[in-house]
Amino acid sequence: MKGSFFCVDNYIGLRYNNITDSDISDGDLAVEVFILPESSERGALTEAVFYILLSLYTPMHGYGIMQNVSRLSGGRVNLGAGTLYGALNTLLEKSWIHALQTDKDSRKKEYVITPLGQTAAQAEMERLKELLENARQIIGGQLQ
Amino acid sequence: MKYIVHKAFWDYEKEERWLNEMSAKGLALTDCSWMRHVFADAPNNEYIYRLELLEKLPTHPESMAYLRFLEENGVECVSTSGRWAYLRKKSSEGSFDIYTDSNSRLKHYKRIYACSSVLMWVELIAGLANLITGLVNINVGYKLGNFTAGNIILGVTMLLLAIIFFLWNLPLYRKIKRLKQQKAIME
Numbered sequence: 001m002k003g004s005f006f007c008v009d010n011y012i013g014l015r016y017n018n019i020t021d022s023d024i025s026d027g028d029l030a031v032e033v034f035i036l037p038e039s040s041e042r043g044a045l046t047e048a049v050f051y052i053l054l055s056l057y058t059p060m061h062g063y064g065i066m067q068n069v070s071r072l073s074g075g076r077v078n079l080g081a082g083t084l085y086g087a088l089n090t091l092l093e094k095s096w097i098h099a100l101q102t103d104k105d106s107r108k109k110e111y112v113i114t115p116l117g118q119t120a121a122q123a124e125m126e127r128l129k130e131l132l133e134n135a136r137q138i139i140g141g142q143l144q
Numbered sequence: 145m146k147y148i149v150h151k152a153f154w155d156y157e158k159e160e161r162w163l164n165e166m167s168a169k170g171l172a173l174t175d176c177s178w179m180r181h182v183f184a185d186a187p188n189n190e191y192i193y194r195l196e197l198l199e200k201l202p203t204h205p206e207s208m209a210y211l212r213f214l215e216e217n218g219v220e221c222v223s224t225s226g227r228w229a230y231l232r233k234k235s236s237e238g239s240f241d242i243y244t245d246s247n248s249r250l251k252h253y254k255r256i257y258a259c260s261s262v263l264m265w266v267e268l269i270a271g272l273a274n275l276i277t278g279l280v281n282i283n284v285g286y287k288l289g290n291f292t293a294g295n296i297i298l299g300v301t302m303l304l305l306a307i308i309f310f311l312w313n314l315p316l317y318r319k320i321k322r323l324k325q326q327k328a329i330m331e
Binding site for chain 1: 241247252
């Protein structure tokens, strides 16, 4: 089969763009396949979105996400409530995160990343690795 | 004690700055309807104020969901005026900006620009319509009626208003252009 396998949290995913019947034969292990859009559509995630996705590897509510992102970035990235709202809605539409059922009393909705979202975060990590590797070779320098 | 100040602003960021200056002096905005701003006594700098033009009217479910989300994150909506929301947050909780990355900031600026440039377009089109009607009428020997003078005066007035609106909108247009140029290089 063409494509590359990766494993995220016990999920075996196949990153591939065209799967046909001839690729799958009887007796093959059933795997969940995420068809990512073509690279031209995928593109880079914004800092804000990437940090939101990373934060949601643990269930979290809005204010928690803002604080966590600030912490992760050493105070450099401070999400505004409006920016966060827009990003959360877009991520929900893409099914990269989903909202958790909260008790009736709780007013704060919690969100968590989905396997599809983890795939996107993984892809972004690969992209950043590539950038970093090239930068290291050309600019040089070692990160601590 | 309640203080009422009538003040009109074209530029919403100037209004924000004024509200924050008032807040620094110990006067916190509690209500606002068009030009009528109502203030109450408060500790100096207790609140930071921001204005946002909502996508829909405040009574729309989308707007209500958004305002509820803001509330859950410590942002209080003191008042709405049309689609404008007057928001505030306690300064003790840190800095307060609603839109922090260039994508969402640009979206907000464009929304405001679309809203305020409508006035310019309306005056421009109506002005031209009046002016042309008047001039054509003169050319065809007043066949269309006896209101030519009115038409031309009205047309010119409207065009002047269109120019005024255009000049008022220019700073925002430049801001948007600068932000777009910045986006070409970085987020």
